[in-house]
Amino acid sequence: MKNIVIIGASGHGSMVLDCIEKEGRYSVIGFLDSYRKKGDLQNGYEILGSEMDLPECIEKFNIAGVIPAIGNNWTRKLMMDAVEKMVPGLEVVSAIHPSAQIGKDVEIGRGTVIMAGGIINANSTIGKCCIVNTNSSLGHDGIMSDFSTISSGVCTGGNLYLGQFSALSLGTNVIENIRIGENCLVGAGSLVVKDVGDHSVAYGSPARFVRKRKVDDPYLSGDLKSTGSPVPTIKSLNPRKVI
Numbered sequence: 001m002k003n004i005v006i007i008g009a010s011g012h013g014s015m016v017l018d019c020i021e022k023e024g025r026y027s028v029i030g031f032l033d034s035y036r037k038k039g040d041l042q043n044g045y046e047i048l049g050s051e052m053d054l055p056e057c058i059e060k061f062n063i064a065g066v067i068p069a070i071g072n073n074w075t076r077k078l079m080m081d082a083v084e085k086m087v088p089g090l091e092v093v094s095a096i097h098p099s100a101q102i103g104k105d106v107e108i109g110r111g112t113v114i115m116a117g118g119i120i121n122a123n124s125t126i127g128k129c130c131i132v133n134t135n136s137s138l139g140h141d142g143i144m145s146d147f148s149t150i151s152s153g154v155c156t157g158g159n160l161y162l163g164q165f166s167a168l169s170l171g172t173n174v175i176e177n178i179r180i181g182e183n184c185l186v187g188a189g190s191l192v193v194k195d196v197g198d199h200s201v202a203y204g205s206p207a208r209f210v211r212k213r214k215v216d217d218p219y220l221s222g223d224l225k226s227t228g229s230p231v232p233t234i235k236s237l238n239p240r241k242v243i
Contacts, residue, residue, distance in 0.1 A: 001027040003062050004093055007051060007079060008069035009033035009042045015134075016069040016113050017043055019095040026093060029061045031069075051079060054086055065091035068111055068129055073147045073165045074183075074216050076129055080111065092129070100132075109146065121158070139176065151188075163198065165215055183215045 006013055006020075009031035020026055031042050034050040041047070048057050057063050066083060070076040083090060092111040096102065100118040109128035114120065117135035124138050127146035132138065136154040144150065145164040154168045157176030162168070166180055169188040180186065180196040187203025187210075196202050201210045213219075 002064035003027050003029050004065045005029055005032055005063055006067055006069050007032050009036050012071045013069035014043050019097045022098050065093045067093050077147045185219050
């Protein structure tokens, strides 16, 4: 099996680890996380350092690939851009929990994680570095753009379009034929019955537009504290220039 490292050692990282172990396609050597002390353990695996230690780890442990375990969509994008810059062409692997159900003619991009109980229905397309969380479902012919997230307990009807960097929060329901633009956040427990425009925060039942948001606005509890990427690294990448 190929040796890989997980980037991000938060609770989300533990879930990604669980998927990888149960799937049995890769051998996890450890975690990289800027907020954890090198040498500490997470679920029995060593914290090998920060993302800046990746080139050294590749040489020392014969690392063939990485997988992101960073909950925030935009931060995950910045991190994977940094990885590509440090080690061009390094494989970015995906993980699908064995209890997930994948329908006919589904496409899943690299770096995407599908958690326990996830259901991806027929003819759907999931981009790179997406998250389909526990017991959530993507309806038939759905599209998740790169770096988008469906949180735990989300149910979507057929023909959903979820834009880049957008997230459906816990327990959201989306009727069929809905388009949710890029960089959107739909609040927990919402019912989406009409399209959501780009750069929007919407929530409620039915979900209503609340305000505009910037691509790097935090939206997870503890954002920039448990993402696996320090604030200086994020700032150094100048996120306003990253598309």
